[in-house]
Structures are given as structure tokens and as C-alpha cells.
Amino acid sequence: xxxxxxxxxxxxxxxxxxxxxxxxxxxxxxxxxxxxxxxxxxxxxxxxxxxxxxxxxxxxxxxxxxxxxxxxxxxxxxxxxxxxxxxxxxxxxxxxxxxxxxxxxxxxxxxxxxxxxxxxxxxxxxxxxxxxxxxxxxxxxxxxxxxxxxxxxxxxxxxxxxxxxxxxxxxxxxxxxxxxxxxxxxxxxxxxxxxxxxxxxxxxxxxxxxxxxxxxxxxxxxxxxxxxxxxxxxxxxxxxxxxxxxxxxxxxxxxxxxxxxxxxxxxxxxxxxxxxxxxxxxxxxxxxxxxxxxxxxxxxxxxxxxxxxxxxxxxxxxxxxxxxxxxxxxxxxxxxxxxxxxxxxxxxxxxxxxxxxxxxxxxxxxxxxxxxxxxxxxxxxxxxxxxxxxxxxxxxxxxxxxxxxxxxxxxxxxxxxxxxxxxxxxxxxxxxx
Numbered sequence: 001x002x003x004x005x006x007x008x009x010x011x012x013x014x015x016x017x018x019x020x021x022x023x024x025x026x027x028x029x030x031x032x033x034x035x036x037x038x039x040x041x042x043x044x045x046x047x048x049x050x051x052x053x054x055x056x057x058x059x060x061x062x063x064x065x066x067x068x069x070x071x072x073x074x075x076x077x078x079x080x081x082x083x084x085x086x087x088x089x090x091x092x093x094x095x096x097x098x099x100x101x102x103x104x105x106x107x108x109x110x111x112x113x114x115x116x117x118x119x120x121x122x123x124x125x126x127x128x129x130x131x132x133x134x135x136x137x138x139x140x141x142x143x144x145x146x147x148x149x150x151x152x153x154x155x156x157x158x159x160x161x162x163x164x165x166x167x168x169x170x171x172x173x174x175x176x177x178x179x180x181x182x183x184x185x186x187x188x189x190x191x192x193x194x195x196x197x198x199x200x201x202x203x204x205x206x207x208x209x210x211x212x213x214x215x216x217x218x219x220x221x222x223x224x225x226x227x228x229x230x231x232x233x234x235x236x237x238x239x240x241x242x243x244x245x246x247x248x249x250x251x252x253x254x255x256x257x258x259x260x261x262x263x264x265x266x267x268x269x270x271x272x273x274x275x276x277x278x279x280x281x282x283x284x285x286x287x288x289x290x291x292x293x294x295x296x297x298x299x300x301x302x303x304x305x306x307x308x309x310x311x312x313x314x315x316x317x318x319x320x321x322x323x324x325x326x327x328x329x330x331x332x333x334x335x336x337x338x339x340x341x342x343x344x345x346x347x348x349x350x351x352x353x354x355x356x357x358x359x360x361x362x363x364x365x366x367x368x369x370x371x372x373x374x375x376x377x378x379x380x381x382x383x384x385x386x387x388x389x390x391x392x393x394x395x396x397x398x399x400x401x402x403x404x405x406x407x408x409x410x411x412x413x414x415x416x417x418x419x420x421x422x423x424x425x426x427x428x429x430x431x432x433x
Contacts (some may be wrong), residue, residue: 041077043351044107046117048095052230053256055283056119059330064088066322067339077343097126104130109342113352118149119272121200128161135163142354148335152199156379160427165361165380167338173421175207177300177386178276185214190222192247196258197226204253222247235265243271253278260284267292283330287406297391303333304410305401309367326405332370337366337373354385355432379427386421388414
């Protein structure tokens with residue numbers, strides 16, 4: 001092996017050369033820094049962007065992407081080491097639990113600290129359990145689950161987790177808003193419950209029965225039916241049952257194509273019903289209902305395009321400018337505030353470490369000119385206002401914006417401020433040391 005030796009140097013000369021080398025290295029690093037790539041803070045979205053609910057997953061992608069772009073346009077997320085942009089990575093779970101768990105492993109293998117998911121409470125339940133176990137095994141690589149749409153109340157009650165935050169109202173909270181409206185609907189006498197056969201659909205039906213019994217004991221529930229999720233192509237037989245039962249009102253938590261096909265079947269049958277829905281203003285539903293939905297279909301949400309004044313309108317117009325195609329017109333305010341609250345929590349924590357960010361999110365507030373929300377620390381449930389809105393025809397006036405260029409939009413009929421939407425929680429959360 002060749003031998004290398006330094007020439008003889010005096011101690012003073014050696015020290016001089018060492019300091020000079022160090023200064024040159026620091027200077028080189030300083031000049032290289034402006035051009036060096038900055039590693040983004042990635043949010044990993046696990047949801048269905050293929051299969052029967054692909055349209056719902058793509059709507060999520062658009063909303064999260066625009067929220068991220070807004071933050072990056074402001075300079076990104078500011079940390080002690082410097083500003084970092086946000087980025088979105090999409091993992092297609094095809095709405096399956098096993099596919100979701102595979103996606104979670106891919107996500108953690110890539111070192112992504114934040115998981116965003118929502119379109120399925122069954123998937124959310126599985127992810128919470130898997131993340132609890134992952135974080136216990138890997139304390140140096142823990143992750144948070146940010147839930148924008150999985151509304152099973154158990155997720156912030158008996159199954160609550162320090163690593164899970166829900167930014168949507170639970171099914172019980174949404175049903176509370178709907179039944180507060182039905183309480184004053186004198187024409188509602190015979191109610192039919194129909195929903196998807198999984199944890200969320202069953203919870204919607206249970207909440208409807210319980211809350212109607214307490215608020216309107218005079219109402220008769222004339223049908224209570226669950227159907228396979230995402231597999232019914234023709235809802236005409238279900239509509240025939242609703243008609244035969246003599247129902248004047250339908251309550252449903254259906255979403256995606258299951259809601260679109262349900263309301264299309266009602267329209268085709270010429271059935272004059274009131275639909276109290278969780279997602280009647282969702283993708284395709286207003287166009288599917290057409291004139292038959294005017295003054296009959298209600299939906300509940302934290303916001304809708306006709307919900308506010310000038311600042312709300314500006315927010316909605318900015319979304320439409322970014323996504324001008326009518327088919328892309330589905331705005332979820334909760335997804336935007338979720339990303340905003342996450343960015344603020346990272347800045348407050350001064351870190352992307354999951355536990356530090358979680359503690360910063362607990363009790364956090366969101367405030368803009370037309371909406372406010374508070375993250376309840378006890379169960380990680382976001383408390384925010386809810387609007388029950390009724391479908392209207394834009395050409396007849398009374399609304400500024402329609403949905404997806406359909407000519408139909410929604411107008412607030414009943415408004416519940418944030419504190420009035422809050423319900424008790426049974427959560428007994430275990431927090432890490």
C-alpha cells in the first residue's frame with residue numbers, strides 16, 4: 001500500500017492552513033446553498049383514484065393540491081432551518097383496506113410523516129390501528145393521520161388516537177344538523193333510511209333513529225335498508241320499496257356513485273320526495289336530480305359556494321380559476337383548512353416530528369374572513385359551523401353559483417355555529433411521553 005506523509009509544518013503554519021481550509025469550505029457551502037434543492041415536506045394521500053369512486057378521490061387530490069400551492073406561493077412552511085415547500089404524493093388504495101395498508105407501508109418506507117385519508121371510515125379505522133402499531137415500533141419515524149372525510153363517530157370516541165385528527169364533522173354531528181332542520185319540517189311524517197352497508201352507513205342509520213326519536217317522536221320510520229357499497233348499478237328496486245312504503249322523506253349518507261345513482265333512480269321514477277343527505281351537493285348529484293331536486297334535496301357541509309359573502313366568493317372563484325372544467329367543480333373547504341392548520345402546526349412545533357406537530361395541533365384554531373374552526377384537544381375532532389342547504393335553480397335567482405355547470409346550486413336553509421355542532425366525546429386518549 002502506498003504511504004502518504006505531510007511535509008514538515010510548524011504548529012503556527014499548520015493552524016493557519018487548517019483555518020483557511022475551514023473558511024473556504026464554509027464559504028463554498030454558503031454560495032452553494034441558494035442553488036441547492038430543498039427537500040419538500042410531503043403529505044401522502046391514501047385514497048381511491050381508480051375504480052367506482054375515482055371521481056371522489058380526484059376531487060380530494062385537486063383540493064389538497066391547490067391548498068399546497070397556496071402555501072408554497074407564500075414561501076412554504078417556515079422552520080428554524082429555513083423554509084420548505086409542501087408536496088403531495090398520491091397512493092391509490094382503490095378504496096380497499098388491504099391496499100391502504102400496503103400504501104401505508106410504502107409511505108413510511110419513503111419517510112413521509114403525514115398521511116391524508118378520508119373516503120371510507122373502514123379504511124380510516126384500519127389505518128389508525130396500523131399507525132398506532134407503527135409509531136409504537138418506530139418512535140423515530142412516527143406519522144400522523146389527517147382525516148378529511150371518514151366520519152364514523154367511533155374514530156373520535158372509543159377508537160380515538162393521539163395520532164389521528166379529524167377535520168370533517170362526524171356522522172353524529174352531521175345528523176344532528178340534519179335533524180335540527182327536520183325538527184321544524186312539519187311535512188316530514190314518514191321517513192325512509194337507506195345507506196351503504198359498512199360502518200359509516202350503519203352509524204348514519206343509528207344516529208337517524210336515535211335523534212329523530214328524541215326530536216320528532218311523531219315521525220314514523222317506514223324503512224331502514226343497507227345496500228352493498230359501490231356495487232349497485234340500478235337503484236330502481238330500492239326506489240320502488242321507498243315508494244311502496246309511502247315515505248315522504250329519505251335520509252341517506254350515500255356518497256360517490258352510490259348517491260348519484262340513487263338520486264337518478266328517484267328522478268326517473270318521478271318520485272316527489274325530500275332527500276336529507278350528507279352529500280347531496282356532491283359530484284354529479286345536482287345534475288342527476290335536475291328540476292326534481294329543486295326545493296327537495298338538502299345537504300349538510302361545513303361550507304358551500306353560496307354560503308358566505310365577498311371573501312367566500314373570492315375563495316370559490318380562485319378554485320374555479322385553477323380548475324375551470326365544470327367536472328372539476330367540487331370544493332372542500334375542510335381540506336384547505338386542514339393543510340393550513342398542518343402548516344401552522346409544523347411552524348409552531350419547529351419540526352415535522354409527528355408527536356411535536358400533534359401537540360401543536362391540539363387546541364389549534366383556524367380563522368379566516370368567512371370561517372372559523374377549533375381542534376378539540378380531548379378527541380382531535382374539529383369543531384366548526386355546519387350549513388344545511390337546499391337545492392335551487394340558478395336561473396330562478398337566489399343563488400350566485402351553480403354546481404358543475406349544472407344550473408343547480410345550494411342555498412343555506414339552516415346554519416349551526418361551531419359550538420352548536422359539538423357533541424360529547426367518550427374518548428380516553430393515551431398520549432406518548
